[in-house]
Amino acid sequence: EAQVTQNPRYLITVTGKKLTVTCSQNMNHEYMSWYRQDPGLGLRQIYYSMNVEVTDKGDVPEGYKVSRKEKRNFPLILESPSPNQTSLYFCASSLLRGSSTEAFFGQGTRLTVV
């Protein structure tokens, strides 16, 4: 089954404690991306990757890091989480070229930083 898998689904952590949210896709997609969803703000792109070892900033990259060492995985790293990073996070993947390709989303990770 084609899918994007994020882990964990729910996470409560304390300020400053490094954490990683994993994302894996089984569709051999070149393009992967992280978004955060906040009430009234919609989805905002954090980082994206167009292929292995190719990553770039989205609209709200501050406080986040990513890596793309393998095509299927695109982890999101918060080196020193702060309460303003409390949000619902989504990973997505798609084929790269600008056709009408569908973006597949993970189920989301709800992060609370206290």
Add this chain to the structure above:
Amino acid sequence: GEDVEQSLFLSVREGDSSVINCTYTDSSSTYLYWYKQEPGAGLQLLTYIFSNMDMKQDQRLTVLLNKKDKHLSLRIADTQTGDSAIYFCAVPFSGGYQKVTFGTGTKLQVIP
């Protein structure tokens, strides 16, 4: 970058039509998308329209695109309780797919 606006909330009665609107600023997008997010789930592609089309119909869904006014709409005919969800329009920036900008999302509530 792209600016994509939607109203936050829409309430309709079951059986009525729903119209969800979206305005955007970048006119170079090749495709424009509608996604649906059901409670507790990620987004799923609902439909899309190519930028050289004015209208696309897919069963109960009708997408209208007014390029001059940079206005996109999604009409759901005979709205059902299962249509209750958040609907996002998504506009790729500068014709590519890399930096897709999503609207704020419209929460559709269907009243039985």
